[in-house]
Amino acid sequence: MANNEEILAGLAEIVNEETGLAPESVQMDKSFTDDLDIDSISMMTIVVNAEEKFGVRIPDEEVKNLKTVGDAVTFIAGAQA
């Protein structure tokens, strides 16, 4: 089980790996599309890698609700609980 801070750090690492964005730019209030300029294909790659890293399942229909990094952290934390 990871706390929110650990999930954020893990997500930042995945985003960096996929897009080259600096991990510190991945903040809770950032929008994946508007702030981080992540396209849908990269988003799906990030989702799949996050599932593997955190041992959770993020259903495809849930992905469109993950607008900000914070949304993703909250969802992963909830799914782990």
Next chain:
Amino acid sequence: MPRKVVITGLGATTPIGGDVPTMWANALKGVSGAHTIEADWVQKYELPVTFAAQVSTPATEVLTRVEAKRMDPSTQFAVVASREAWRDSGIEEVDPDRLAVAFATGIGGVWTLLDAWDTLREKGPRRVLPMTVPMLMPNGPAAAVSLDIGARAGAHTPVSACASGTEALHQGLELIRSGKADVVMCGGAEAAIHPMPMAAFASMQALSRRNDDPEHASRPYDLNRDGFVMGEGAGALVLEAEEHALARGARIYGELAGTSVTADAYHITAPDPGGLGATRALKAALFDARALPSDVVHINAHATSTPVGDKPEYIALKEALGSHIGNVAVSATKSQTGHLLGASGAVEAVMTVMAVYDRSAPMTINLENQDPEIPLDVVTSERKLPGGDIVALSNSFGFGGHNAVVVIRNV
């Protein structure tokens, strides 16, 4: 008269050099790019052939990590070579609607395809990454190059096995002559040194088995040739309408004077023993270039080093050029680079352009006992090409009976 098309930029990443200056210096010197493969999969799958000609500079050393991650190796090679060609051309501004791409591959994203298949079997469908499709598609290299240089007049992918790279130049020439584009980034890329294609080419007895001596395995025209050596990489050429190049004061390497493509319709893999399709291609290319056989001073032959392939090409050359073939300096550069399949025509076209520009023919290595049935004047030591107006040819033939020829003329 059709529009005159010239070559203003060259790029390459190959087993004998990661850029054109390095490759060309080595090609004139005569080096082998073939070595034992160090990857563990050679032992794991007990491959009958344990060597290949891998690129001398890995693409991951040139591209950023994120760029490389989103491209199949074939696309990585295409982008590396085309960026060099683009820089080399010195083009600063071009109308995107007049800029096209014709970038070939023989096989496409085979690494991506088979990695994804492994992932599916080992981890299930969820783990098959969403970038898989754009990475495995054969038009991946052309599409990536089009994105990279902002080419909007079409991005084409000729696929004709080992003739693909040469066919890309044929297509590029047509695009400019027909007025559909003023500048075309042409080339070919291949990255198939993967255990499955290695096993498949070995299974059809196409590959040399000289596992204990890779550097001497690719030996076109030698009596002891026993197959080709798998190569990888890419070649890229910037074609430009002459008036467009002159208007911007470009450095011009030479003219792409003519091309042709024919099909044998004889056998799916075996070359027509009489070389009829290749002969027609040679004659048509010379006609297209308004050149005479006697104008030809140099040929970069297809010459893969297979027992059955090298001779029909000689028969075709003799038929198309007549007795003049005895006066032509013939180079078999696959002796150095191995066989880059769909990229070979592009890399060899780069070498042929350099030969005309530099007035020097590249070396053929490993020719110890020349096959008496192929009495060509093979370049095995330093060789200057004559001054004045000259023409050089580059041939490519592919499984499926594809024949493609390009004609380069000095400017």
